Amino acid sequence: xxxxxxxxxxxxxxxxxxxxxxxxxxxxxxxxxxxxxxxxxxxxxxxxxxxxxxxxxxxxxxxxxxxxxxxxxxxxxxxxxxxxxxxxxxxxxxxxxxxxxxxxxxxx
Numbered sequence: 001x002x003x004x005x006x007x008x009x010x011x012x013x014x015x016x017x018x019x020x021x022x023x024x025x026x027x028x029x030x031x032x033x034x035x036x037x038x039x040x041x042x043x044x045x046x047x048x049x050x051x052x053x054x055x056x057x058x059x060x061x062x063x064x065x066x067x068x069x070x071x072x073x074x075x076x077x078x079x080x081x082x083x084x085x086x087x088x089x090x091x092x093x094x095x096x097x098x099x100x101x102x103x104x105x106x107x108x
Contacts, residue, residue: 008034037107044101048094063091 008031016026022063 003033005031007038041101044104048097048101051094051097062086062090071106082095 012030013026016030021029025040065086069086072082073079
């Protein structure tokens with residue numbers, strides 16, 4: 001994020017200061033909105049990577065889905081549809097987040 005702040009031209013902060021804006025207003029109204037626009041695609045991509053790789057997610061979501069599937073399997077003795085459903089849900093989450101990143105990159 002620090003490197004993104006340096007991407008904003010100094011002239012913008014100087015112009016805002018010339019207009020009499022305080023440093024906090026310059027940051028909140030001039031700098032941070034532009035930094036957010038620059039950083040949000042990278043942050044979203046990083047969030048997707050965390051979801052794909054994170055052991056915490058696998059502990060919370062995937063294991064819970066797998067347990068639910070195993071309970072249903074013990075009741076119905078059918079395995080494949082439940083595991084396919086888990087894979088499809090995981091794919092939908094990851095693909096949806098990747099589409100959000102693509103939309104953000106088009107806006108930027």
